[in-house]
Amino acid sequence: MAAHKPSKSTFQSSNQETKLCASCGRIFGYQKRWEKTWESVRYCSKGCRQDKFEKRDANLEESILNLLNSKQQPIDPSLLEATFDAESFKNLRERIRRAARRLVAQGKIDILQKGRVVDASSAKGPIELRLK
Numbered sequence: 637m638a639a640h641k642p643s644k645s646t647f648q649s650s651n652q653e654t655k656l657c658a659s660c661g662r663i664f665g666y667q668k669r670w671e672k673t674w675e676s677v678r679y680c681s682k683g684c685r686q687d688k689f690e691k692r693d694a695n696l697e698e699s700i701l702n703l704l705n706s707k708q709q710p711i712d713p714s715l716l717e718a719t720f721d722a723e724s725f726k727n728l729r730e731r732i733r734r735a736a737r738r739l740v741a742q743g744k745i746d747i748l749q750k751g752r753v754v755d756a757s758s759a760k761g762p763i764e765l766r767l768k
């Protein structure tokens with residue numbers, strides 16, 4: 637797996653070479669196969685292209701912000717799972733993480749592991765969310 641730079645600097649130096657995936661919220665790099673289409677590429681992978689950003693994903697972002705505003709402390713994103721219908725919302729846990737990554741890219745929140753800010757694109761395992 638490729639090494640990731642800290643998300644902040646990667647995002648700020650975002651240029652022709654990197655983009656933010658509109659679905660999973662990860663930073664991804666230019667690949668030769670996108671030579672002719674790079675300008676219109678919005679998703680990092682086929683999976684993300686099929687699993688498009690939906691209106692309710694925007695609702696997830698809003699719910700995360702609302703919860704963070706009401707708690708005023710780092711939260712475990714699984715708290716949100718109870719507030720959505722997991723049956724009708726496939727891969728709810730992953731979609732919450734995706735929403736969190738997009739919020740990081742928007743500069744609204746931090747993703748933490750063991751109390752430290754981590755790179756949103758590569759963090760694995762349990763995470764906590766905190767308002768910036």
Ligand SMILES: [Zn+2]
Pocket residue numbers: 657658659660661662679680681684
């Ligand atoms: Zn993606």
